[in-house]
Amino acid sequence: MGNYLGNIWETITTMLTGMRVTLQHLLSIRRNNVTLQYPEERWPRPERNIGFDHSNYNVIRSRLHVDIDDCIGCLKCERACPVDCIKIETVKVPNRGEDIRSIGHTGITANGTKKAMVVSRFDIDMTECCYCNLCTYPCPEECIYMTGGPNSEKHEIDYEFSEYDRNDLIFRFAKKVSDEEIESATSVSSGEES
Amino acid sequence: MIVDNLIDWFPTSAAWPGLTFIVAVILCAVPVFIFIAVYALVAIYGELKISSFIQDKVGPMGQGVGLHAWRWGLLQPVADALKLILKEDIIPSSADKKLFILAPFIVFIGAFIAFSALPFSQTLIIADMNIGIFYILAVSSLGVIGIILAGWSSNNKWSLYGAMRSAAQIVSYEIPAALSIVVVIMLTSTMSMQGIIQYQSGLVWGFLPNWLLFNNPFTFLAFFIFFISGVAECNRTPFDIPEAESELVAGAFTEYSGMRYAFFFLSEYANMFVVSGVAATAFMGGWQSPIPGMFNTPGWGLFWFISKSMFLIFMMIWFRWTFPRLRVDQLMDVCWKGFIPISLFNIFGVGIWYLLIG
Numbered sequence: 222m223g224n225y226l227g228n229i230w231e232t233i234t235t236m237l238t239g240m241r242v243t244l245q246h247l248l249s250i251r252r253n254n255v256t257l258q259y260p261e262e263r264w265p266r267p268e269r270n271i272g273f274d275h276s277n278y279n280v281i282r283s284r285l286h287v288d289i290d291d292c293i294g295c296l297k298c299e300r301a302c303p304v305d306c307i308k309i310e311t312v313k314v315p316n317r318g319e320d321i322r323s324i325g326h327t328g329i330t331a332n333g334t335k336k337a338m339v340v341s342r343f344d345i346d347m348t349e350c351c352y353c354n355l356c357t358y359p360c361p362e363e364c365i366y367m368t369g370g371p372n373s374e375k376h377e378i379d380y381e382f383s384e385y386d387r388n389d390l391i392f393r394f395a396k397k398v399s400d401e402e403i404e405s406a407t408s409v410s411s412g413e414e415s
Numbered sequence: 416m417i418v419d420n421l422i423d424w425f426p427t428s429a430a431w432p433g434l435t436f437i438v439a440v441i442l443c444a445v446p447v448f449i450f451i452a453v454y455a456l457v458a459i460y461g462e463l464k465i466s467s468f469i470q471d472k473v474g475p476m477g478q479g480v481g482l483h484a485w486r487w488g489l490l491q492p493v494a495d496a497l498k499l500i501l502k503e504d505i506i507p508s509s510a511d512k513k514l515f516i517l518a519p520f521i522v523f524i525g526a527f528i529a530f531s532a533l534p535f536s537q538t539l540i541i542a543d544m545n546i547g548i549f550y551i552l553a554v555s556s557l558g559v560i561g562i563i564l565a566g567w568s569s570n571n572k573w574s575l576y577g578a579m580r581s582a583a584q585i586v587s588y589e590i591p592a593a594l595s596i597v598v599v600i601m602l603t604s605t606m607s608m609q610g611i612i613q614y615q616s617g618l619v620w621g622f623l624p625n626w627l628l629f630n631n632p633f634t635f636l637a638f639f640i641f642f643i644s645g646v647a648e649c650n651r652t653p654f655d656i657p658e659a660e661s662e663l664v665a666g667a668f669t670e671y672s673g674m675r676y677a678f679f680f681l682s683e684y685a686n687m688f689v690v691s692g693v694a695a696t697a698f699m700g701g702w703q704s705p706i707p708g709m710f711n712t713p714g715w716g717l718f719w720f721i722s723k724s725m726f727l728i729f730m731m732i733w734f735r736w737t738f739p740r741l742r743v744d745q746l747m748d749v750c751w752k753g754f755i756p757i758s759l760f761n762i763f764g765v766g767i768w769y770l771l772i773g
Contacts, residue, residue, distance in 0.1 A: 243737040250468040
């Protein structure tokens, strides 16, 4: 009988102890919360002392980037890509090496090459990219390259590139002008030439 | 009450008694169904949030797009309900098709018809039967038939195990629950729900409201026995061995999906409300205000009844996220060696108390 009542007493006290613990967690959720609401809040970047300024190096991820003003539209990177994640379309310009202001086309690259093509589309689908870096080697103008890594220079697109929509991971590097504008800008002057 | 008023109010009641009765019953049933659906959404949201808070998480916060994107994830239960409605209705090829389809409705009906005797306020009760509490105890155990049907017709070992456990559990826990209600009936000498509540007006011990919970030590014990047995009858953790995710997949509901599963879910929550409502009525004064003599209009009565029930539902959720599941033999131990002797002792004690003190 004493054992029986003792068991009941132990049951009640241990139950109350457990319920007190959970109630404390329930009430102190603002203090104890461990969930990070990711896109709104982020973990602070880890502090590292590797000999130079913390704000001056790229933290982790690498990503393809194109300096579109230097691109001559030679399609070598598109052919080199093993997963075909680069899509390029080009339109021939009437006068080689001439700027076309209306569509933001620059005639001469940083290396001094005169451009024969307007790059009307330069899309890189980063959901397909396998980070093999094969596209950067054939580029004659060195305009497509991987950003990131602690040893390269700090780049503005750093750290992470998660998006709500998968389509937002297709990066469009070409100047944002419509096909009609490109067509009129290139065909009018070509008519003069002939 | 409402059913009687409606029947009297219809002008044709003398000419078409049967038709009037059916229309009156449907007019009562539709609001109750809407109430259950709305209450279930609130309770599911509460369960999601309370469970997360207890585990130091934040729960649904509306980070997605569309329906989920609302402050604090408030539309999460709506989105869940929509998902369940839109899902494909799968019936296993080797299942007993008729029983498989019938089972969720029987379970739901068992929870649903008990609402007709719950006193929401002084005037808001669908039928104030003179055997109200007995009726609720009787029909709320109907659900076990549905669970056994579900388990048997699924033609699946997990389902059958779950159904057998559920039958054993509900049949066992009916006894202490009913014995605790006997204590209430002995003191109030009525089985009508309104009568039980009217008994609990005024003060006891000088300052406490005259709820049966505070009336004497035996009713205090009886409340806890009834409430814990009620949790067991709802098949909720720590007594959820019929579903027992980690042992039986989902017990009797393993083969169900989509709308049929939603009905099981809905009836679990409806059952929680019935048990809480009966506990609030029988032991916590139902629609009586906790401050005697104030806030006693029918509107406040509805508020008090819903608040008390919701508090008890919060207790159930709190139990669920605190206690680990009992083993089958432990479950039977608690009932047959713990609750039934204590509730028999309670009946004896209340009899003595009634004779000596009144």
